[in-house]
Amino acid sequence: MMTMPMTEHGTTPSATSLSQSRVAVVGLGLMGGSxxxxxxxxxxxAEVLGVARSEGSIRTALQxxxxxxxTLDLQQGVSEADIIILATPVRTxxxxxGQIGPWLKRGCLVMDMGSTKRRIMSAMExxxxxxxxxxxxxxxxxxxxxxxAAEANLYQxxxxxxxxxxxxxxxxxxxxxxxxxxxGARPLxxxxxxxxxxxxxxxxxxxxxxxxxVATAEGIAAEDELVWELAASGFRDTSRxxxxxxxxxxxxxxxxxxxxLQVLHRYRGQIxxxxxxxxxxxxxxxxxxxxxxxxxxxxLYRSHRHWR
Amino acid sequence: MMTMPMTEHGTTPSATSLSQSRVAVVGLGLMGGSxxxxxxxxxxxAEVLGVARSEGSIRTALQxxxxxxxTLDLQQGVSEADIIILATPVRTxxxxxGQIGPWLKRGCLVMDMGSTKRRIMSAMExxxxxxxxxxxxxxxxxxxxxxxAAEANLYQxxxxxxxxxxxxxxxxxxxxxxxxxxxGARPLxxxxxxxxxxxxxxxxxxxxxxxxxVATAEGIAAEDELVWELAASGFRDTSRxxxxxxxxxxxxxxxxxxxxLQVLHRYRGQIxxxxxxxxxxxxxxxxxxxxxxxxxxxxLYRSHRHWR
Numbered sequence: 001m002m003t004m005p006m007t008e009h010g011t012t013p014s015a016t017s018l019s020q021s022r023v024a025v026v027g028l029g030l031m032g033g034s035x036x037x038x039x040x041x042x043x044x045x046a047e048v049l050g051v052a053r054s055e056g057s058i059r060t061a062l063q064x065x066x067x068x069x070x071t072l073d074l075q076q077g078v079s080e081a082d083i084i085i086l087a088t089p090v091r092t093x094x095x096x097x098g099q100i101g102p103w104l105k106r107g108c109l110v111m112d113m114g115s116t117k118r119r120i121m122s123a124m125e126x127x128x129x130x131x132x133x134x135x136x137x138x139x140x141x142x143x144x145x146x147x148x149a150a151e152a153n154l155y156q157x158x159x160x161x162x163x164x165x166x167x168x169x170x171x172x173x174x175x176x177x178x179x180x181x182x183x184g185a186r187p188l189x190x191x192x193x194x195x196x197x198x199x200x201x202x203x204x205x206x207x208x209x210x211x212x213x214v215a216t217a218e219g220i221a222a223e224d225e226l227v228w229e230l231a232a233s234g235f236r237d238t239s240r241x242x243x244x245x246x247x248x249x250x251x252x253x254x255x256x257x258x259x260x261l262q263v264l265h266r267y268r269g270q271i272x273x274x275x276x277x278x279x280x281x282x283x284x285x286x287x288x289x290x291x292x293x294x295x296x297x298x299x300l301y302r303s304h305r306h307w308r
Numbered sequence: 309m310m311t312m313p314m315t316e317h318g319t320t321p322s323a324t325s326l327s328q329s330r331v332a333v334v335g336l337g338l339m340g341g342s343x344x345x346x347x348x349x350x351x352x353x354a355e356v357l358g359v360a361r362s363e364g365s366i367r368t369a370l371q372x373x374x375x376x377x378x379t380l381d382l383q384q385g386v387s388e389a390d391i392i393i394l395a396t397p398v399r400t401x402x403x404x405x406g407q408i409g410p411w412l413k414r415g416c417l418v419m420d421m422g423s424t425k426r427r428i429m430s431a432m433e434x435x436x437x438x439x440x441x442x443x444x445x446x447x448x449x450x451x452x453x454x455x456x457a458a459e460a461n462l463y464q465x466x467x468x469x470x471x472x473x474x475x476x477x478x479x480x481x482x483x484x485x486x487x488x489x490x491x492g493a494r495p496l497x498x499x500x501x502x503x504x505x506x507x508x509x510x511x512x513x514x515x516x517x518x519x520x521x522v523a524t525a526e527g528i529a530a531e532d533e534l535v536w537e538l539a540a541s542g543f544r545d546t547s548r549x550x551x552x553x554x555x556x557x558x559x560x561x562x563x564x565x566x567x568x569l570q571v572l573h574r575y576r577g578q579i580x581x582x583x584x585x586x587x588x589x590x591x592x593x594x595x596x597x598x599x600x601x602x603x604x605x606x607x608l609y610r611s612h613r614h615w616r
Contacts, residue, residue: 139540159537188537195538201528202539206546209517211601212578218604219574220509228608229467229496230503231510232447236609237545238514243605246598253594257586264583266527270520271576278565278572286561290554293519296526297551300536301544 016171018045018178021109024081026051026074026096028061030142031113032087033150037066038183041152045182051077057147066150079103083179085136086112090120090251097123106130109172111179113138115199115248116256117163117192124165132172135163135192137199138185145245153184160185163192200259205267207249208260210241324479326353326486329417332389334359334382334404336369338450339421340395341458345374346491349460353490359385365455374458387411391487393444394420398428398559405431414438417480419487421446423507423556424564425471425500432473440480443471443500445507446493453553461492468493471500508567513575515557516568518549 023045025032032050040048050061050070058070071077078084078100086093093114104110109132114120117135124133140158142149160180164173173189180187190198217235221227253260277286331353333340340358348356358369358378366378379385386392386408394401401422412418417440422428425443432441448466450457468488472481481497488495498506525543529535561568585594 139538141541158540161538190534194532194534198528198532198535198538201525201535202543205524206521206542208579208582209521210546211598212575212582213514213517214601214605214608215578215581215597216513216571216575217509218601220506220571224502224506226498226502227506227509230447230469230506231608232466233449234514234549235510237548238518239605240545241542242601243609244602246595246602249598249602250591250595253586253598254589254591257589261583261586263524263528264579264586267520267524268576268579268583270523271516271572271579273523274516274520275569275572275576278561278569281562281565283558283562287554287558289523290519290557290561293522293526293550294552294554294557297522297547300539301551 016175018083018175018182021045021082021175022047022049022080023083023085023179024049024051024077025067025085025087026077027086027088027092028052028057028067028070028147028150029087030145030147030149030154031138032085033057033061033066033147034152034154035085035087035113035183036061037064037150037152038155039179040066040068042182045083045179049077049081060147066152074099075103079105081105081108083109083175084111086110086114089248090114090116090255092251093120094123094255097127101126101128101131104128104131107132107172109134109175111136111176114255115203115252117161117195119255121163121165121192129167132168133165134168134173134176135161136176136180137161137163137195138180139203140185143240143243145248155180156184158185159188161195162187162189163195164189196256197259197262200256200263204252204256204260205263207241207244207253208264209267210239214239214242324483326391326483326490329353329390329483330355330357330388331391331393331487332357332359332385333375333393333395334385335394335396335400336360336365336375336378336455336458337395338453338455338457338462339446340393341365341369341374341455342460342462343393343395343421343491344369345372345458345460346463347487348374348376350490353391353487357385357389368455374460382407383411387413389413389416391417391483392419394418394422397556398422398424398563400559401428402431402563405435409434409436409439412436412439415440415480417442417483419444419484422563423511423560425469425503427563429471429473429500437475440476440483441473442476442481442484443469444484444488445469445471445503446488447511448493451548451551453556463488464492466493467496469503470495470497471503472497504564505567505570508564508571512560512564512568513571515549515552515561516572517575518547522547522550 025036047068050067061067093112138160177187333344355376358375369375401420446468485495
């Protein structure tokens with residue numbers, strides 16, 4: 001059994017090591033299902049229990065050996081857990097945080113896997129003092145969503161952001177790190193507001209750009225349907241994120257609107273640079289823009305072995 | 309041997325069937341190298357000869373069995389061919405069309421594989437009356453460029469646009485179709501201006517959007533370098549086209565500026581819709597935008613089996 005350093009702050013997580021912990025995964029979709037699968041496969045925690053809205057999801061997760069047991073009853077699932085992972089869309093996470101407080105075991109680690117962190121961490125401030133809140137956001141995903149798309153390897157090699165509160169004990173943060181490492185991911189501790197600014201640029205802006213591209217092409221298609229015949233891999237890849245689950249994305253966009261607006265304004269400035277260079281037929285300027293961006297993108301792709 | 313219908317217009321291609329034709333591929337990069345490889349593998353033409361600027365490319369193409377013979381001498385290569393395929397960046401294609409006229413065999417089919425067609429077809433109007441011009445543009449590609457990236461399967465299943473001139477005989481167009489089918493692609497005859505409008509939307513706009521995304525993220529990275537640690541598959545795919553060869557893209561953008569400007573203005577309008585919806589925190593409008601685009605993108609992807 002691994003021992004963990006004791007916290008200096010008084011509260012002690014209800015199970016100080018991952019191997020002694022009962023982990024409740026609330027929400028058995030792509031992210032929650034994959035986390036349960038990864039935890040169960042490595043046998044690094046005492047028990048994995050699933051909380052879902054449908055019996056079908058629990059049955060499927062049980063059949064695949066991804067959970068030890070499951071329940072439709074949030075209170076039951078949460079009150080027996082040492083570690084709770086909220087794996088639903090962001091606004092549901094915020095709602096659940098408001099509900100679960102009274103049911104938590106003393107020292108229970110409350111984590112989530114929402115894609116924005118500032119609003120979620122404000123909600124976590126309201127948890128009882130005996131709870132240990134740590135926000136989480138794994139930087140990985142898939143085009144398809146739902147339990148059917150889940151897989152134990154999803155987190156392998158991915159960066160997994162952790163956003164503790166000031167009140168979170170070092171023992172609890174250590175336990176969160178162990179859990180992240182147990183599923184093959186790389187923990188990265190960040191302040192919630194900084195996380196939200198950065199993902200606005202590299203995750204939410206690409207989604208908006210992809211959606212605007214599909215909407216533009218759709219407008220052209222209304223005039224000439226043949227356009228889809230000419231769409232090749234470039235269009236497919238650039239537009240891929242537009243197919244993201246719209247419930248999930250609505251919550252993300254609404255809980256990070258300020259940071260997204262800032263990068264959208266900058267992005268529009270870059271589109272305006274393109275328009276200006278083309279309107280003036282400024283070939284040397286165009287050439288400089290293209291070379292700079294091309295070499296930057298190539299260097300990024302070469303140097304980041306962990307791109308997923 | 310396959311026989312071809314005779315033309316009604318008087319000129320006859322110098323070899324009326326593909327199997328009797330000597331094909332000269334001018335430019336042994338990704339597209340030219342792959343075309344030579346595909347033609348040679350299927351034994352559907354009499355001979356494949358390569359014209360390149362470097363002895364290294366010819367040596368490599370010979371070693372791989374992708375050409376029967378090669379030359380650095382454009383005049384020599386062109387004057388012995390029944391079919392010429394210009395496979396260089398667009399502005400080089402236009403320059404080559406201006407040079408090769410005096411050297412062409414009577415009835416020689418002159419094709420190209422440039423990504424824009426209007427300017428190239430204007431240049432082809434200047435070819436001698438005995439030449440048979442047919443523009444071409446295969447809707448496929450790869451992130452990497454050059455002969456090293458070439459492969460005989462590149463054209464398999466891809467749409468291959470053909471843009472004949474009014475003067476082009478039906479025999480010549482038939483021969484071009486056969487060549488396209490021989491490399492596994494699907495011919496699609498289109499008017500050059502229509503081609504350029506459509507590819508502006510589904511090929512050149514995605515490139516501009518990807519480049520603007522990399523430039524925006526680069527600006528954020530100047531303030532907080534950690535941004536690249538959080539870039540996952542969404543950023544990677546949406547930005548992929550920004551790594552395209554900038555020499556090739558410069559020629560494309562400069563020869564299709566008008567059509568690209570039109571779609572860039574529409575695209576900026578879509579970005580403005582995002583900004584307006586986020587600024588007013590209009591969640592029902594955001595939800596409608598996201599659902600519409602998501603279901604459109606999913607339907608497209610499902611219904612187009614030939615996406616590459």
